Amino acid sequence: MTGAPVVRRHDDSDTLVGDVASALLERIEAAQARGEVPHIGLTGGTIADALHRELARRAPDSSVEWSRIAFWWGDERFVPADSPDRNALQAREALLDHVPVDEAHVHEVPASDQVATAEDAASSYSASMREHGAGSFEVLMLGIGPDGHCASMFPGHPALGARDAIAVAVHDSPKPPPDRVTLTFEAMERSRAVWFIASGEGKAEAVARALAPEGTVEETPARGVRGEETVWWLDEEAASAL
Template identity: 70%
Template sequence: MTAPEMVVHEDASTLAGDVASRLLSRIEEAQGRGEVPHIGLTGGSIADAIHREVARRATDSSVDWSRVVIWWGDERFVPASSPDRNAHQARSALLDQLPLSPDNIHEVPAADEVATAEESASAYSATMRSVGAGSFEVLMLGVGPDGHVASLFPGHVALDVTDQIAVAVHDSPKPPPDRVSLTFEAINRAKAVWFLVSGGDKTDAVAAAIDGGDRHEIPARGVRGTSETVWLIDEAAASRIPR
């Protein structure tokens, strides 16, 4: 695992623009090596801003979108049409604007497609084993004020799940209560992990995660990419980081 890098931006808008540029460049570089990059998306307000920036800049890039594969690090276990779904947000802001192959967009099965979050996690894992690349080129993750990543929450039993790609999460401390999340083992196979954090309500979590310690208290502490780990944050989120 790699030591984390910190990149602080003036504000959320500047952060979104930089991440969009980094993502497009990373995809271009991977395709230049003859690879088909697998990208893991996240949800939240800063992710939405990033998605819109990627869509805006996409026509000026050399990315072959038919050779990009899309996944999610976690998902809310709600019906497919629910605006609470990370996939719903990403499709509206980004994916529907790009010439992606529908076969290359792998959503976590929704609550109106399978009966339980356990079935959803099992099906998502099976898809990843079947058509996944074994790692993400880039996995983007948000961080909650409590330090959670994906849907791995402090003190939750899902933090200790091993030998699984995805796990059902119940009794989430924030709604909706039922979710599906990649496990630490799956997350930490990503080549690059990018933490995307904006806002003053995240500053304590960022500071605690950077300091290290028990991942059961601050799950973000347990995440590292195999080639790079980058905290891409704004000034508000960085206010407690010594610089």
């Protein structure tokens, strides 16, 4: 049973990033102390990049065993593997290349120079999750767009209705690049914790719509994801319309 979302407000984006980094490292340490290999869902975007860099900066002083973490992504852009649009490439450059991960535990969505279509990439990613997934994420991190999208679930798009699937292809994305792969709502909700991370005044209206007592997932897809625990990590600008 999922509880109501918790909102955590921070004075600015630097404080936000620092607090999320602390909370994530503590959560990973606790899971590893229980003997688990925590499965973490990464996201992309400016604030995620700042978070990844902060995690890399703190890594030497942390007791986290980076080789005992499984990394996934909530969505990916269907572009070549070396494209700067790739969420995975951004995460590697900011974090994963700087900590001793086990490559067998880094599960990327296949790129457009590796498989023929976004459908093929979604199918392959789904198969990887069936084979290597833990059944749920310890933490799935998500952003929110000014239009209320999360992962690559966009307002009014067919992927919103996907059922009995782990990942699906998305075409004609209103935000470039047009072809993507996204986890479905059903897959994203298999999370001990869903953490939305948002910074800046440009996200304020979408955050308010996502957390409003009334509204639809069709209009604001971020309303459609809740874990066992759901936390909205916001700076004051992103929280300004609440």
